Amino acid sequence: MSKFRKKSPWILHYNTGGCNGCDIEILAALGPKFDIERFGMLNRGNPKQSDILLVTGPVTLKCRDVLRRLYLEMPEPKVVVAMGACTFGGGVFRDFYHVENGVNNILPVDVWIPGCTPRVEALIDGMIKALDVWEKKSKDKEYLNNHSEELLKEIGAIND
Amino acid sequence: MINPDLIMKEESIDSVKDSIRKWYNQDKHHYVTVNAIDNGETLTLDWIFSEYETKNKIYVFRVENVGYNTQIPTMTDFLSCAWVSEWDLADMFDLNIENAHRGMFLQPDAPKAPLRKESYSGK
Amino acid sequence: MLKMFSESFKNLFSKPETVLYPFEPSPEPKNYRGVIFYNEELCIFCDKCEDICPPGSILFEVVDVESNKKEYNYNPYLCIYCGACVEACPKADEGCLTQEKDRMPALAGSGEQVYKNEKLGYFINRTKSAKNLDFQWREIENKTKESREKLAQHKALKRKQKQEALKAKKASSE
Amino acid sequence: MIGLLMTIFSPIIGGLISGVERVVKARMQSRVGPPILQPFYDFFKLMDKRPIMIHSFHASMGVMYFISAWFAFAVLMLGNDLLIAVFFHVISILALSMGAFSVRSSYSIIGAMRELIHLASYEPVVILCVVGLYLSTGSFDISVILSSSNAPIFTLPLLFFAFVGAIPMMLHKSPFDVAEAHQEIIGGPDIEYSGPFYEAVYTGRWIENVFVYFLVFLFGGGNFILGAFLVVATFLLVTLIDNSTARLDYQRMLKFAWVILIPMAVFNIFFLALGGN
Amino acid sequence: MANIFIFLSIVLPIVFGFIIWFRQCDKVSGLLTYSLLPILTFMGFYVYSVDASIYIHTIGLLDFFIVTFDFFLLIYFAWIGMQRKSNLVIFLAIVQFILLIMVISIAPEVNTANIYVDKLSAMIYLLVALVGVPIAIYSLKYMDYNEKRKHTFIAIVVGFLGVMNFIVSVNNIEWFFTLFELTTLASVVMIGYRGDKESINNSTLALWMNQIGGVAILFSLLIMIKDFGVYHFTDLWQLDKTTITMAAFGFLSIAALVKGAQLPFHKWLLGAMVAPTPVSAILHSATMVKIAPFLLLRLSPVIQDTLLSKLLVLTTGFVFVAAAVFALTQNNFKKILAYSTISLLGLMMLAASIGSSMAVTISIILIIFHGIAKGFLFVEAGILEKLFKVKYIEDMNRLLEKAPLTLLFIIFGFLNMTFVPFGSFIGKWLMIEEASNFLSKGSSVLLIALVAIGGVFLSVLYMKVIGVAIKHHRFSKIKVYPQPKNFLFVSVWYYAILSILTIFIAPFIANFVSPIAIFITGKANGLYADGLSLVLGNSTLEFWQIIGAMILLIAIHVAPFIFKFKNVEQVHPYNCGEITKRDAQSYDFNFINNYESKINMIAITLFISVLIFGGNLL
Amino acid sequence: MANKITVTFGSQHIAIPEPVSFVFETENEIITKVDVDVGYVHRGIEQAAVTKFKYTNVHYLLARVCGFCSITHAGAYVHAVEKLIGVETTKKIDYLRTLVVELDRIHSHLLANGHVAEVCGYENLFMQTVKYRESCMKLLEDITGNRVQYDYYTIGGVSRDLTTEIEKSIKNTLNELRKNTIKLMEFFETDYTLGLKTRNIGKITTDFAKKMNCVGPIARASGLKTDARAEFDFLPYEELGYKTQLRSEGDVWARNMVRFDEVLNSIEICLNVVDGLDEGDVKVKVRGKPKGETFIRVEAPRGECFYYLKGNGTNIMERVRIRVPTYANVPVLRELFVGSKYSDAQAIVLSFDPCLSCTAR
Ligand code: SF4
C-alpha cells in the first residue's frame, strides 16, 4: 500500500516571512515548464489534506504561531520541507530581532533545500528526498500524540 | 548623476500640519512617506513629497529635535493614505502619533522601538 | 474564451513544454551562482570574505592562537550564493575562492550523511549527522567568537609582553 | 448484471475518468501531467493517513456522502426509473452540505451554501433532461431508453446542450466551480475533511463523474457507439471549457442556468412535444 | 352506524370544546383531548372503510338555523370591523350580507342531501384526528408557558376540529359558505388570541382577506343558481360538462386560492405567526388551509381539462416557486415554515386542479404528508420558542448543542418535505411522471419545469435552515435534555406516524390513497403496490430503494448521536492559521427582495386571469 | 439578520502565498467590513541595515526585502550609496543595469498577470502566462546567475558582463516573447469570462488614485501619470525608448493591461540596451565612505520605491528608510473591498500584485 504513497504528495505552502523569491519559484514549479504535478504533487493550500509542509522564510515572530497551528492541523505522516537559506538559521536574516532564525527552531525539519533562491530543479530534488523521508515515516508510524495543553494554549488554538 | 531638486522646509512640530495642509495640492503633489531619523536623544521627522510629471523634485518638511514623547499630529485627515506610514513609525520608534495603532508590525514579545539608537547600540 | 478554447485544443495535440527533470537533465547555465569552493593552500587568511558575507556563512575559527592558524568553515545551507566573498577575495583569480555552477544537494535532516567535498571547508566535512545542522553551525559560531576573543586577548597579551619587554630593554639599556 | 457490475466498479471507473481528465487537462495546459492512475495513488495515500477530524458528525457526513452517492448510482443502474435516481442524487448533496455546515469554518459554510446554489442551478435542467428522454423514447426506464431505436440526441439537441452546460455545475468545473473555488474557499465543503474521511468525499466525487457521464451516454439511446462517442465528445468539450474560462460567481451561475439553460431545455421539449402530435 | 359516527365526528369535538371551556380545569382538558385521539381516529377509519358515498338528509330546521347563524356571523364581522375601525371589513361584511340575502331569495328548493361524506372527507377526518388532536394535546402543555386563558384556547382548538370535520362533510355550498366563514372566524379569534396590537392587526388582515373568499363563494353561488339551478357539489358533478359555463367555478377557485393563502393573498397566513404556535400548527397542517385543496378537489371533476384548470395550474405552480424563493430570504423560523406551507399548498392545488385520477391521488398524498410534517414542524417550532427561546434563524446557530432532540425532529420534518422516499417527494415524482404523459399539452412542460424548480428551491431552503442549526463546537457534548412529557409524546407520535407511513408507503398509497382518487374521479390511475414497492406503469419505486433511502436519511439525521469515532483525534477547523473571532451564520439572499414587487405583479395578473379567462367572464 | 459570515483571508491562504491577513465580514458574500494586517513579514531589516551590515554588503540584504524586485531594492540602495560616495558610473554599467531591471519587470508583470488569472479560476491562462515567462527567467539566469535573486548590482558596477552568446539569445528570446506577450494580451483582452471577473471590479477613479497617492501600475491604470522612471533620473530611460503607459478604466482588468503594455515597452528598452551596448569594463573604482543624506526614487515593477539614506562617513550607515510600492498601495486596497463580492476579493488583491515582504520589511 505504501508503495502508492510516494506518488501522491500534496503540498501545503507557507511563507513565514521570506523574500518571496522562493515562493515565486514554487509558482514556477507549478507551471508548465517544471510541472510538479508529474509526481502527483498538488498545491492543496489546506493543511487537512496535505502531506508536505513546504516552508519558506526565516519564521518571523508573527508567523511563528501560525506555522505551528498549520503543522498541528496536518495529519501524520507529514514531512516538513524547508526551502531556501532563510529557513536554515535565518539566511540573511540571521539574528534579526523579529526573526526566529529558521524553521528548525519551531518545527522539526526533514529536508533542507539550500540556495537563495534555489533553482526549481533544487526544489524538485528536495521534494524527491522528502518522499523518501515520508515513506520512512509512514512505515514507522511514529505519530506525535496528544499535543500538550501548554503548547495549544501558547499558540491559542481556536476555541470553536 | 542623481541630483534631485531637494526643497527642504524647516518646520516646527506645531506648525507642520498646517503648513502641509496649506501647501498640499492633491493634483500636483504626491505624498511619499513620513520618515524619522534618530539622533540619539531626539528625532528628526521628515514628511516627504514628490511632484507629478516633474523631474527629480522632492519636497521635504523637516522638523528637528522632536522628543520621544512629543505628540505628533496625524495627517490622515487630508492624506487618507498616511495611516500605514504613521502606524509604522509609531511601532518602530514607539512614538506618540495621533490615532496610531500599535502592533501591526511588532509582536508583543519583540523588542520595543527597534529603530531607536538606544535599542541597538546597547545603551 | 474562444481563443483559449482553440489554444487548449492545439496544446492537447502538441508536445508539452515540460522539462522532465530529474529524468532528463536540466543543467545549470555556465554563469550560475552555485556553491563556493575554497582552496586552503592559496588562502592568505585576510578574512575579507568573512567580513563581507551577508549571512555570515563563512567563519574562520582560530585553532591556534600562537601561530594564528585559522580554519575555514563554510555553511552552504546558510549561504545566499551572492558571490560577494569571491568578489572580495584578493586571491580569487588564482582560485582560492571560486563560485562553481553546481548546486548543493538537498539535505534530509535526519540520519542522512551530509554531502561532503574537501573544498567545502571544515564544517561540512567534519559533521557526522545532518540532524540539527543549524544548531551545529551555531556552535561553530560561538566557538569562532570565543576563539576570536582568545586571539584578541592573546594579541593584547603579546603586545603587552612586547611593550614590557621593550620597557625592560629600555630600562636595562638605561 | 451489467448494472450490478457497473455499480460495483463505479468508483474505479470514476477514478479512471478523473485520472484521464487530469492528464488531458495538463496537456491542454502544455504540461505533462500526472500518471493516469494518479487518483488511485491519491486514494491509497489517503487511506493510509492518520485520521483526524473536527467532530464525529462532520466526519460521518463525509462517509455518508460517499455512501449515498454510490447508492444513488446503484438506483440509477439497478432501478428502472431514471427520475428517481436523479432525486436520490440529492441525498448525497444533503449529506455533503450538512457535513460542511456542521463545522464553524467560514470556508466550509460558504462552500456548503454554494453547493446548494449549484443544486438549484442544475437540478431543474437534469429533471427536464430526464423528461426529455422520456418524451423521446417513451419511457423513464433505462433499459427501454438503451434499447430505443432512435437516439434521443437527434430529437433533443438543445436539451443535450443544456445538459452539457449543466455538467460543469454538477462536476464543479470552471466556469462553474463556484462551490469548490480553490482560490477562494479552498475546496469549499471538502475543506475540513482529512485522511480517510476526505477519501470518502474524494471517491464520492468520482462516482458523480460516472453518474453524469452515464446520463450523457443515455442520449445515444440504443446506439451504443453513438453513446460512447457522445461521452467522449462531451468529456473533451467539458474539459476544454474548463480550461478556457474563468470562474464566475454564484449569481452568474444561477442566472446562466435560469436564463439560458432552462429555457433552452423547455423550448426543446415544447417543440418536440407539439411537433410530435 | 356511519351516520352516527359522522355526526359524532362533527359534534363531539365541539361539545368537548364547550366542556373544556366551562370547566377550565387541567384534568378535564387533558382527559378530553387525549380521549379524542382514539375516538376520532376510530370513527374516521370506520367512515373511510364504508365503501360508498354517504348522503345524509338533514331536517329543514338545521338549514334555517345555519342560515340565521350565518347572518349573525356577518353582523359580528361588521361589528369587529367597527371596533377595529376597518372600513374594508365592514364593507365586505355588508356586501356579503346583501349577497347572502340575494342568494337565499333565489335559491330553489333542491332535494339533495346537505351532508355528503365520501372517502375524501373521511380521509380528512382521519387527518384531523391524527394531526389535529395531537396539536390540542400539545397545547395543553404549551399554554403553561406564560400564556393567558389556557383552557379557552384549548377549547377553541378542540372545537375547531369539529368545525373542520363539518366543513368537509357538507354538500350544500351555501352551508359551505357558512362554515367557510366560521373557519374565518376561528382564524380571526385564534390569530388575535394574544390580544396585543400586532395580533389584532394581523387578525383583521386575515379577516378581510378571507372575506374576499367569502364574497367569491357568494358570487359563485349566485351565478350557479342562476345558470344551473343547483348549489350542491354532488349536483354540480351531474352537469353536462360540454355545455356549462365556468364563471361560478372561477369564483369558487378564487375562494380556494384565498383560503390557501396563495400569492398575493399570502399575508394573512404569515400574520398567523403572532399567535401562540399551536395556532400556526393548526392553521398550516391538517386543517384550515387544507380547505383550499379540498375545495378544488371537490370541483376537479367539473373543471378538469378546462382553461380554468390550466390557469389554476399556472397560478399555483407559480406560487409554488415564488413562495419557495421568498422563503429563502426569511429569517424567522415560523415565517419560513409559513412560506413553505404556501408553496406546498400551491403544489397540492396544482395537482387538484389538474383533476386526473393520478393528479388527485398526488394531491391527497401531499395533503396527508404535508399535514403531518408541518404539524410536526410547528410543534417543534413551539418547543424551540418556549423551551429554548429560539425564534429566528440566527438564534438557531449551534442549536445542536442546546436542543439536539428537537433539532433531530425538525430535520426529520424537513426531510419529509422534499426528500426521497417521503410522501412529498412521491407526490413530486408522480406529478412529473404524470405530466410527462401529457407533454403535448404545452402547459405540462411548464408544469414540470415549475415543479422541478420549486422542489429544488424548497430543498435548498430546508438544507440552509438545517445548516445553520447543525453547526457545533468540536468538543460540545451532544446530550439530550429532558422535555415535558406532553411535548415528547406529540413529537414521537408524529415521528412514528411519518416513519411507519414511509416504510409502508407503497401499500399505503396504493390501497388507501388511490381508492379515494378513484372514488372521486371514477377512473383507475395505474398505481399499485407490488409487495412494498410502488409501481406505476413502467416505473417502480422499489422497496430496497425506499428502505435504503430511509436508512441513509435516518443515519444522516441521527448521526450526531450514533456515530462516535473514539480513536480519532480532533483538530480545529482551518482558519488560515489564524485565531480571529468569527461569525459563521448564513446567507439571506436579500437580493431576491428586489424582485418582490415584480413577483407580486405576476401573481396578481395570474389571479385576475384565473377569474376572467378561466371563468370565461369576457 | 442572520447573514454575517466572517471570512479570514490569510495569513496562510492559497491565493496569496505571502502571509498577509484580511478579515472580511461578509453578508451574502458581499464584503461589509475589512481588517487588514500587513505586518507578518516584519523582520527588522531597517535596523539590521544600520547595525549588522557594512555599507558594502547592505544591498545583498536589501535585495532580499523582496524577491520580485530584488534588483530594484539593491539598485535603489546602490544608486544612493554611489551618490553619497560620489561615484560616476559609465554608460555601459547603466545600460546593463537597465537591462536587468527591465527583464525583472517583465517577469514580475507576467507572473502578476498570470496570478490574477489563476485566482480568477482561470488555471490555463496562468499556465500559459507562466510558460511564456520562463523564457525571460532563463535569460535572467543566464545573465546574472540566478533566477530570482540576481545580486547583479555591486557598488560601482555590475557583477558580470554579457557574453556575445547571451546578447544574441536576448534578442531572439525577446522578439519571441514580444509575440507571445501580444498573444497573451489578446487572451486577456478578449476573454469574456475573465472580463466578467476583472472588468469594472475594484475600480479606482483617477481622483481617488490621487487622493490615496497610488503608485505604479495601479495608478497608471487609473489614468494617474506617475512613474519614477520618468520623474527621476536613476537610469537612462529616456534615451532607451521609455514611454509611460496609461489606461483610464482603473479596474482589475486595466491594471493587467497596463502591465502588459509595460512588458512590451520593457522589451523595447531591453532590445535598445543590447543594441546600444559599448565595450568596456563593468566596474569602476570606488573610493571613500558614504556621508550625508540622500533621497532616491526608483520604479519597481509594482511602482515607485523610495529610499532615504544617511551616512556618517563610517562603514555603517546611519539610517536606511525604505518606502515600497505596496506600502503606498495598501490604503487604497483596503478601501476597495467594501461593497465588492468575496469572490472578487482575490482578483482585487492580486491585481495590486502585493508584495508584503517589503511593506513590513
Ligand atoms: S487545483 Fe487548486 S491548487 Fe491546483 S492549481 Fe488549481 S487552484 Fe491551485
Ligand code: SF4
Ligand atoms: S531563501 Fe533567499 S530567496 Fe528564498 S525566501 Fe529566503 S531570502 Fe528569499
Ligand code: SF4
Ligand atoms: S592581500 Fe592585501 S588585504 Fe589581504 S592580507 Fe595581504 S595586504 Fe591584507
Ligand code: SF4
Ligand atoms: S556567496 Fe555570499 S553568502 Fe555565500 S559565502 Fe559568499 S558571501 Fe557568503
Ligand code: SF4
Ligand atoms: S577572501 Fe580569499 S584569501 Fe581572503 S580569507 Fe577569504 S578565501 Fe582566503
Ligand code: SF4
Ligand atoms: S385545575 Fe387541577 S385541581 Fe383544579 S380542578 Fe382542574 S385538575 Fe383539579
Ligand code: SF4
Ligand atoms: S504574489 Fe508573491 S507570494 Fe504570492 S504567489 Fe505571487 S510570488 Fe508568491
Ligand code: SF4
Ligand atoms: S513591493 Fe515591490 S518593491 Fe517591494 S519588495 Fe515587493 S516587489 Fe519589491
